[in-house]
Amino acid sequence: MRQLALIVALSFVSLALAPAVTARGDTLAKVRARGALVWGGDSEGGGPYVFPDPAAPRRMTGFETELAELLAADLGVRSQFYQGLWQNLPALLETGEIDVVLNGYELTPARAGDMAHTRPYYVYQLVLLARRDDPQLRTWDDLRHRTDGKKPKIGVLGGSGAHAYLTEHYGDAVEAIAYEGTTDAMREVETGKLDATLTDLPAAVFYRGRFASLAEIGEPVGHGYYVLFLRRGDDTLRAALDTAIGHLLDDGKLKALYEKYDLWNPPQEELAALRDKSDGELGVQATSLRGWAVIRSRGALLVEAAGVTILLACISMPLAMLLGLLVALARMYGPAPLRWLVVAYIEILRGTPLMLQLFVIFFLLPEIGLTLPAFDAAVAGLAINYSAYEAEIYRAGMQAVPRGQMEAAVALGMSPALALRRIIIPQAWRIVVPPVTNDFIAMFKDTSVCSVITVMELTNQYKVQANDTGATIELGALTALLYLSMSIPLARLATVLERRLSRPAKG
Numbered sequence: 001m002r003q004l005a006l007i008v009a010l011s012f013v014s015l016a017l018a019p020a021v022t023a024r025g026d027t028l029a030k031v032r033a034r035g036a037l038v039w040g041g042d043s044e045g046g047g048p049y050v051f052p053d054p055a056a057p058r059r060m061t062g063f064e065t066e067l068a069e070l071l072a073a074d075l076g077v078r079s080q081f082y083q084g085l086w087q088n089l090p091a092l093l094e095t096g097e098i099d100v101v102l103n104g105y106e107l108t109p110a111r112a113g114d115m116a117h118t119r120p121y122y123v124y125q126l127v128l129l130a131r132r133d134d135p136q137l138r139t140w141d142d143l144r145h146r147t148d149g150k151k152p153k154i155g156v157l158g159g160s161g162a163h164a165y166l167t168e169h170y171g172d173a174v175e176a177i178a179y180e181g182t183t184d185a186m187r188e189v190e191t192g193k194l195d196a197t198l199t200d201l202p203a204a205v206f207y208r209g210r211f212a213s214l215a216e217i218g219e220p221v222g223h224g225y226y227v228l229f230l231r232r233g234d235d236t237l238r239a240a241l242d243t244a245i246g247h248l249l250d251d252g253k254l255k256a257l258y259e260k261y262d263l264w265n266p267p268q269e270e271l272a273a274l275r276d277k278s279d280g281e282l283g284v285q286a287t288s289l290r291g292w293a294v295i296r297s298r299g300a301l302l303v304e305a306a307g308v309t310i311l312l313a314c315i316s317m318p319l320a321m322l323l324g325l326l327v328a329l330a331r332m333y334g335p336a337p338l339r340w341l342v343v344a345y346i347e348i349l350r351g352t353p354l355m356l357q358l359f360v361i362f363f364l365l366p367e368i369g370l371t372l373p374a375f376d377a378a379v380a381g382l383a384i385n386y387s388a389y390e391a392e393i394y395r396a397g398m399q400a401v402p403r404g405q406m407e408a409a410v411a412l413g414m415s416p417a418l419a420l421r422r423i424i425i426p427q428a429w430r431i432v433v434p435p436v437t438n439d440f441i442a443m444f445k446d447t448s449v450c451s452v453i454t455v456m457e458l459t460n461q462y463k464v465q466a467n468d469t470g471a472t473i474e475l476g477a478l479t480a481l482l483y484l485s486m487s488i489p490l491a492r493l494a495t496v497l498e499r500r501l502s503r504p505a506k507g
Contacts, residue, residue, distance in 0.1 A: 027230070028075075028237040031099055037072040037079055039228075040093065041065075041103035042086035045157075046183050048206040048261045049104050050081065063202070063261045064102055067121065070253060074244035086180070087159050087467040090115060093231060094472070100241070101229040104200060106161035112279050113288035114470030116232050118241045120225035120274050120282070121254070123267040126162050127204040128154075128217040130196040131189060137196055140218045144173045151175050152195040155185030158460070159467040162198040165222050177374070177454050178464060184363070186211045191366040202263050223267070225274070225282060246275055294471040299478055305461035306482045312375075312447045312457060316382035317440050323383060324390025329420070332395060342391070349388035355449050357381050362453040378450040378457075386439060393435045397428035437494035441487045458482060 031037050041050040043060060053061040060081050072079035084092045089101045093115065106124065107117060130137040136146050143152055151174055156163040158178030166176045177194065179185045185197040190213055201220055230238050248254035249272050258264040279286050330342045349357070362377040372380065401424050409419035451460030462479040466472045 027234045035077050037077050038082050038099045039068045039102040040082045040084045040089045040098035045086050048202050071244045087463045091472045107225045107227045109285050109287040110469050112284050112286035115229040116238050117227040117229050120227050121245050122226040125201045125220035126222040127201050127220050128198050129214040130217050132215040143170050155179050155194045155197040159464045161224050166198050205262050294469050294474050298465045305458045309447045309458045313443045316379050319383035320386035320390050323387035325394050327391035328394035346388045354385045358453050374454045378455045393432050397432040400431050401427045433497050441490050444486050
């Protein structure tokens, strides 16, 4: 409890320091001295924004890659791409690793209140994509009035404008499922796991050929702006970038770039008139949730997500323990072919990342007709992965029981199975309690990996809320506190169990 109290105190200090602004020099001068404009993006998001060039996979291409090159050239420097997770780009900006965020980032009230930004460089709309052969979804109204009475499952990029639009306008009628990549959601619509996906128009246009089985439902909706985000106080760099965007509009280079990617449409005609527009004139009222205000506003969401984390771990770990025991028994006492099979099972699971195993279960199995809901896939992935480690723990525990115990039990007339159940496994259990409990604690943290298959557990919720508000310190402190409040009691419980099991039996 003293450790938990210390963490709480440190969290309070973090919250108190959160609003502090670090003095920065002239970023534009640094960019020119460096000779490069470092821009952050996420190539995992795919086209047409930034993605590996098919002809030279080590090189990035895309309309924003080319836009960055044009902007950098106007500043008299070169463009330098920096890879980062899309939801983490604002936090990466604050570290100073990048100069600007340029990756289809929408201008929202929270972002406008937390970061500086340039004039808009693209006017985006949102497109609803569903399967062409789905009779249940033909218009936007079908989201509210499906004939089968079910809530449609709609995939969105977590923390994006599409996510916000769907929540605001259809939150009561649909189940919004957040993905870390646009194409992941499109693929899930194809396989039937999702009913539709709401995505930005550029992505819908770019992937028309790849996802030919999907069709646009109704007309595009929404109206918003892509801007470059900068750290607050980077006024000289922002002014230079605004001027550069104006130059690209005036000489037609921006229009030519968008036409190259089939992205120029009537809304882009508005760009020329947006140079001196304030946030209010753009329809965005800057807000800033920081300190205790963001804890009060978003803390309940993190607590709910912590409940999902607890549920995942408490269901997955018993399954892993049971499966691990069966695997250990098969390895020690099974016939040779079965032993070879379980050894391969253990080595494959221990030799490949949990994230890869989750991807196989959630994204690849539906390709052959085996579809699991995200939560069930997460439970299966965690249980199967941890069963390999539990199997080795149980095997070590049973091998620590003297061989004579089994021989004596058999000599007294017990069958090997009965001897294992009544003599060997109970003694081995005393030995394996500490490592198994440690694995249980580790599983609480490993549930964060399940965010890659859309499970809204604690870490995933933190990333979404931190991206939306910019309050990485405050929400990060609360997230850490929630994880500690789960793991510290478990550690204490492990200590108590170890002490009790180590006591000699009373005669």
